[in-house]
Amino acid sequence: MKRIAAGVLALGLMATTASADIKIGAIVAETGPASALGDPEAKTIRMMVDALNAKGGIKGEKVRLVLYDDGADPSKAKTFATRLVEDDEVVAMVGGTTSGSSMAILAVAEEAKVPFISLAGAIEIIDPVKPYVFKTPHTDRMACLKIFADMKARGLTKVGLISGTDGFGASMRVQCLAVAKASGIEIVADETYGPKDADMTPQLINMRNTPGIQAILNSGFGQGPATITRNHQQIGLTLPLYQSHGVASNAFIELAGAKTAEGVRLPGTALLVGELLSPDDPQKPVVLAYKASFEAAAGAPVSTFGGYAHDAMRILIDAMGRASSSKPAALRDAIEATSGLVGTTGTYSYSPTDHLGLDLSAFRILEIRDGGWKLVN
Amino acid sequence: MRLSSKQATLLVLAVLILVSPAFFPSNYYYRVGAMVFVNAIAVVGIAILTGYAGQISLGHAGFVGIGGYACALMPLHFGVPPLLAVVLGATLSGVIAWLVGRPILRLKGYYLAVASLGFGVLVAMVLANEGQVTGGPDGIKVPDPGARAWLTGLGLELSNAQFWYVFTGLFLLAGAWLALNLNDSATGRALRALHGSEVAARTVGVDVARAKLMAFVISAVYASVAGSLLALQNRLITPDVAGYMHSIELVTMAVLGGAGSVLGAILGAALLTLLPQVLTVLQDYEHVVLGLVMMAVMIFLPAGLLPSAQRFMRGRGE
Incomplete structure (x- = not known):
């Protein structure tokens, strides 16, 4: 028994090796229930570290990536984080x-x-602000604000909300309910569905029968929004349908069907519509460059989530270049000083009181037209 | 004096817990050790239910979830101190296990597996969907029990990971001690008798339904305490700890190590907690190798790791 335990420990020791390079750590859900998000993230991070080293690294030093797959299990994530800081001694x-x-x-x-x-x-990740914690994706609250602003502009103020009961849907539902009133929107219906439900017709019929309803907003992720889009068409609903940024990908159009999804609006990032951006848009070259290199390296279309990882790596690499040393504290200061960095999600400017660094302009309202995306406004 | 097998088991365990840190180069190893202990506590409970009483539960993670969320919700909503919440959560788990088990364990066969499966799924769904109370699918923060700060006040400086290594290690020792005593008690004999043959046990006067119910309640309390320790240590708890996959993981640990013995259960928990950490060097093949190891153990050592190893040693000694 003791011998076995010692053997296992020895194996664990062998797994870690020392090196003089700058080490950075990554923990993503490459497998498991969130692999649709984590897989492009992992591919992006690996690709960008390789590209950085091919260009000579940071100030002549190579960057070594240590990447662990937590399978979307927070307890495993905590263990791997401990391993990264204690054992692998990463700087970020x-x-x-x-x-x-x-x-x-x-x-x-x-x-x-x-x-x-x-x-x-x-939003809890950066609110309240924690000195060493930053993030790249916009918050659900910003998605809600962006959608509500577009609804208001179209004169749609009585809205039915239908949300998935998964983490994404539940979190966005709470945020949308919180900001609806201030945005001049009245939530007249509030329905939910399970993330694996195969039919949401009853909820949609409930909404159709709600007096005064003018539009439907679906806060959801995965296959639920595609099902809702199909059901929406099957029962002949004419109320405008809004989806969340969680399904801002070409896969959603394929899943729902191009004809069915016609006219659906959602807040997305510039990444989806790189070619449609005006030539003087600062995001255009960044987005097109990432899209080209990711699709060449991974052989799959880009997704918003890979874009989040791209932006995080851009911010980190930029900070490593500016930092006075590659010590974690110096890096932290350099990350916080990030200003006007153009990413695929938006333009980041961190400050001691803002560790998200994005504003509403990062989101663009997109409409599905003829199986593709169209920029609104 | 010759040690009884019970004393020997406890001694081996205590020495392992005490001596291992001598080989720990960093806090990360304490963290992994603490995770092994937490899983082992739940799996010792499974050993009592499956190994002693021969019953299978596919919803034990439900009790892990109850124990974990007790430490998050009771302090938040009722101002209960976190360590008291461990006890209250365990009590609640025991009562629920009694209510669920009482009608089902009167029946013969695999009804407990099906009913517990439903129970576990139900707990995970409630925890995920009742967001106003439970914090929803993204989980909820758990308060600091303050025990580490208290130790620092006494002049005993431990890092966070070291503290939890010691704390969960003590719980595991206590849990193992209780389980071994149970095995030697009248209830333990009754459980083993009904595991061998329910009909025979009944003929010699064992109250089969009561004995099975007792095993189920005790194992639920073990799972609940494990959940509480997990929550307190992580300072965060999410509904997936109550999920179906976690239940299966616990049963797999017990069967892999050897469901009939306490030390085997601990070995199974250690193996399945350590392997994913060790196998990260294999990157993409991690899951393939993990699956292969599990299949190989079950095909070549069907009694589980420890009983098979013991038989092998005994065979060589003769």
């Missing part, structure tokens, strides 16, 4: 695909004073 961490994992990692990052750039949506 990127990752935390799901909000739960990000919350687990940030506790370790704060205690060890190692900067961490999160790839998850929840």
